[in-house]
Amino acid sequence: MATKVTRREFIRGGVAAFTVSFAAPAFLVDIARAQGAVSRNLVVIYLAGGNDALSTVIPYTDPFYFSRRPAIAVPAGQVLQIGSDASGKALGLHPRLTGLQTIFNEGRLAIVQRAGYANSSRSHFQGTDIWGTADPNNSGGTGWLGRYLDALPSPIDPLAGWNTSGATYRALTGTTIAVPSITNPAGYSFASPNSGAEAINERNSAIRLASAAGSDRPNLAFVNTSAMEAFATLDRVGSVVSYQSSVTYPNNGFAQALKTVAGSIAKGIGTRVYWVQTGGFDTHSGQGNAGGGGYATLMSTVGDGLLAFYKDLENQGLLNSTLMIEFSEFGRRISENGSQGTDHGAGGMMMVIGGAVRGGIYGTAADLNPRPDNTTLENAGGDVTYETDFRSVYAKVLDGWLGADSTAILGGNFRTNAPAFI
Amino acid sequence: MQSGDALLDHLFRRAGFGASAADLQAVAGMSYAAAVDYFVDYDKQPDDVDSKIGLPDYVSVTTRGQFSPNTNIDDARQRWLFRMVHTRRPLQEKMALFWHNHFGVGYSKVAGVVGAVLGTKMMANKAGETPGPQGHYELVRQMAVGRFRDLLIAVAQDPAMLVFLDGRTNTRARPQENFGREVMELFTWGIGHYTEADVYAAARVFTGWNLRNVPGMVANDPAAYQEFQYNAAQHETTAKAFTFPLNGGSNTIPARAAASGMQDGIDFLTSLANHPETARRLAQKLWNFFVSDLDAPDRAFVDAVADVYLRSDTEMRPVLRFILNSGWFTRDGNFNARLSWPAEFVIRTIKEMGWTGFSVDSARVPLTNMGQTLFEPPNVAGWQLGRAWFGTGQMLARMNFAATLAANQKFNLARSFSTTERAQAQRVLNAMLQRLTAAPYQSPELNELLGYLNTGGPWTGSDAQMSTKAAGLARLIAGSGEYQFV
Numbered sequence: 001m002a003t004k005v006t007r008r009e010f011i012r013g014g015v016a017a018f019t020v021s022f023a024a025p026a027f028l029v030d031i032a033r034a035q036g037a038v039s040r041n042l043v044v045i046y047l048a049g050g051n052d053a054l055s056t057v058i059p060y061t062d063p064f065y066f067s068r069r070p071a072i073a074v075p076a077g078q079v080l081q082i083g084s085d086a087s088g089k090a091l092g093l094h095p096r097l098t099g100l101q102t103i104f105n106e107g108r109l110a111i112v113q114r115a116g117y118a119n120s121s122r123s124h125f126q127g128t129d130i131w132g133t134a135d136p137n138n139s140g141g142t143g144w145l146g147r148y149l150d151a152l153p154s155p156i157d158p159l160a161g162w163n164t165s166g167a168t169y170r171a172l173t174g175t176t177i178a179v180p181s182i183t184n185p186a187g188y189s190f191a192s193p194n195s196g197a198e199a200i201n202e203r204n205s206a207i208r209l210a211s212a213a214g215s216d217r218p219n220l221a222f223v224n225t226s227a228m229e230a231f232a233t234l235d236r237v238g239s240v241v242s243y244q245s246s247v248t249y250p251n252n253g254f255a256q257a258l259k260t261v262a263g264s265i266a267k268g269i270g271t272r273v274y275w276v277q278t279g280g281f282d283t284h285s286g287q288g289n290a291g292g293g294g295y296a297t298l299m300s301t302v303g304d305g306l307l308a309f310y311k312d313l314e315n316q317g318l319l320n321s322t323l324m325i326e327f328s329e330f331g332r333r334i335s336e337n338g339s340q341g342t343d344h345g346a347g348g349m350m351m352v353i354g355g356a357v358r359g360g361i362y363g364t365a366a367d368l369n370p371r372p373d374n375t376t377l378e379n380a381g382g383d384v385t386y387e388t389d390f391r392s393v394y395a396k397v398l399d400g401w402l403g404a405d406s407t408a409i410l411g412g413n414f415r416t417n418a419p420a421f422i
Numbered sequence: 423m424q425s426g427d428a429l430l431d432h433l434f435r436r437a438g439f440g441a442s443a444a445d446l447q448a449v450a451g452m453s454y455a456a457a458v459d460y461f462v463d464y465d466k467q468p469d470d471v472d473s474k475i476g477l478p479d480y481v482s483v484t485t486r487g488q489f490s491p492n493t494n495i496d497d498a499r500q501r502w503l504f505r506m507v508h509t510r511r512p513l514q515e516k517m518a519l520f521w522h523n524h525f526g527v528g529y530s531k532v533a534g535v536v537g538a539v540l541g542t543k544m545m546a547n548k549a550g551e552t553p554g555p556q557g558h559y560e561l562v563r564q565m566a567v568g569r570f571r572d573l574l575i576a577v578a579q580d581p582a583m584l585v586f587l588d589g590r591t592n593t594r595a596r597p598q599e600n601f602g603r604e605v606m607e608l609f610t611w612g613i614g615h616y617t618e619a620d621v622y623a624a625a626r627v628f629t630g631w632n633l634r635n636v637p638g639m640v641a642n643d644p645a646a647y648q649e650f651q652y653n654a655a656q657h658e659t660t661a662k663a664f665t666f667p668l669n670g671g672s673n674t675i676p677a678r679a680a681a682s683g684m685q686d687g688i689d690f691l692t693s694l695a696n697h698p699e700t701a702r703r704l705a706q707k708l709w710n711f712f713v714s715d716l717d718a719p720d721r722a723f724v725d726a727v728a729d730v731y732l733r734s735d736t737e738m739r740p741v742l743r744f745i746l747n748s749g750w751f752t753r754d755g756n757f758n759a760r761l762s763w764p765a766e767f768v769i770r771t772i773k774e775m776g777w778t779g780f781s782v783d784s785a786r787v788p789l790t791n792m793g794q795t796l797f798e799p800p801n802v803a804g805w806q807l808g809r810a811w812f813g814t815g816q817m818l819a820r821m822n823f824a825a826t827l828a829a830n831q832k833f834n835l836a837r838s839f840s841t842t843e844r845a846q847a848q849r850v851l852n853a854m855l856q857r858l859t860a861a862p863y864q865s866p867e868l869n870e871l872l873g874y875l876n877t878g879g880p881w882t883g884s885d886a887q888m889s890t891k892a893a894g895l896a897r898l899i900a901g902s903g904e905y906q907f908v
Contacts, residue, residue: 018683048801056772122621122803123607126613129868157676158814166816168806182814182815183815187815188818190821193893194893200876202894203895205871205874212867213867219716220903221903222809227814227817227818227901229814230821250460281803282600315842332518337596338592338595338596338598339592341591379618
């Protein structure tokens, strides 16, 4: 099909794509401002794969922690002590979580032990969806953050939510909003094979082309909306590229995503909800021993990244307008397997960080003794039973931080017994 | 490019990656049923695509030193992209992509355990090119339309899978649940048909399904490899009870001597592959892949396809022939009723816009930005399909890939029109729409595309105007919503 050309001709004919940037339409900036460019942010941190909560917050005086995890237990002498919970059980952070210990000692880290729900799914995909829908009986449909964003005053800024991951998450799925997925602001620009006025003509045509399809062609309109929202957000997202952080972030995907979030908060581009994820938590094997190994690397990533983000925000006076909540789709089995790992379990943990957070340890640790009358365990003593419904944590965030109505968004009242971290 | 027959175009988009002029030549004059046979009975065409790599008239690859697709993952990606562009067996590459998504093995974890060289070999070693078994993708490509039961067993013994889901460390004292769970949840019948007790039992079934080093692990030595080994000493020999019957009979796999204990896994996988719920789940995935991901699977389709699957002893070839000849597939309401995967978008754009002087290496990073890095599905469940491909950043990456390719092909595009076509903007648009097979535009969009050609000065069809406008128009079309459907 291609016309035959010599290589010399081809090189002469080919030019590099030319990148052009355009100012955001003023009305969108106004929307951002009206919806509170300097108001409160929520940063949701997802540890993908099912974080082994018992290795994050370690019950280092429970003899069954050591007997059921002979290979992977972290020695008691290595844990970073954070005191005891309400039941008197002494707890320590994983030794690589020095960053989180710093935040804990500043009183700005809340740990919610045994967060989860009844009959916890052991499936990554169903579990992640349930944490997203906030309905243990329904893993399909919209997510709790999508419903929060849907309820914002119309017209909703296309940048009200920002997913820094390339994947799509149930939690961010709304009825009217589509949260943009922007992994790299530096690559977030419009390219044309032409330059100057021709590139502008082409871009203007592209915008009109993308806005032509009506609701009678919903699937086409959906795709076109993703293009329209790209055009509408190019300039604001592009502004984040020039962000100069006040600290040096670790050079990994998680920390760099947090740096991008800090940049967009500092630039006041108007985003309310950010989603940041880091993976590798499906530790069926090679968790490591003596406080080292694969899980230790994960903990360094989390702890060092979050501390950099925390300090960066603190230095810029933005800590009081930012709340981070952390979750994973399930905790892991108490007993290790033969691969220096742990398989899918039930109750996990959550963390909440921010300038407005009342730090401390919420909830009680499980007793890891697999005796039949131990109500803190389930599945014949194999897994941790949840104590705090994860939706009560969501409710506290929605009501106490975002000023929303949690009962409408969660489809019920989960305020009762919510941990009082705000 | 368009053939003039909308049904044939549909077949090329779904069973292949769109059509170049050479592709259309291969089926010229055939009836539709014969064209389906051409796709399905692909072993009648030689598997000679790799011999074209590096030749003129084909899309390029970029070499860094020696081209090493068996031991360097970026080169493996280039070889795969090259095959998708130029294969004479489009359905084989299409099904390899389908199975890669179905079995969800990712390079990063594998390479993190065994290193980059062996990790690439485990993903992409072509049989015989370096010592050791063929890689995961080569395996699913080779078995793409054979019996699913055979494929499932081969994948369960595939070194990449044994690393990815940790089977290599599944031992008798403390069995490892990762593979035992996912083989039921994701690879066969899906969630809802088993309990936690079944996961424990399945973990025990696969104890001793491990790996061994040949000749001994030497890091980054292309001659070293790992292969499946049934390690009888690590097999847990007691009976395994399930909550469901196996192969329609007993709920229990009997206790066996360690030496013959590998049969536990064969029995279990056979039972899962032959199960009607597995047939139904595969039928649903095939609906979404071949028929539509805009509409939910038609129940009658699922029943019919599951029936063909079971009657064909789990062989996929008759299943695919049935689907492609079925009224569900051929109904024009299902033309352009699926959102393209990034790999499909990239390959079709290359095949239709042109490739002379373009390297598939230039598609690697854009594919990642679109959300699909080959050999790197986000997790064992594969990619999220359909609308999930269309975040703003991902859509922008598609538009920008179209810009990169249009800029690269500017010269060819400008000169691809006849003198008659160049005389009128409308004719240039018509010719471009023959070449780039977007879903049909309605008149406002057609006016917009024509308006673009007429913006910036009166239409003259000069070389300078063609150079600018042909590339700009190609980018507009390939970057439009309509072009994202297949």
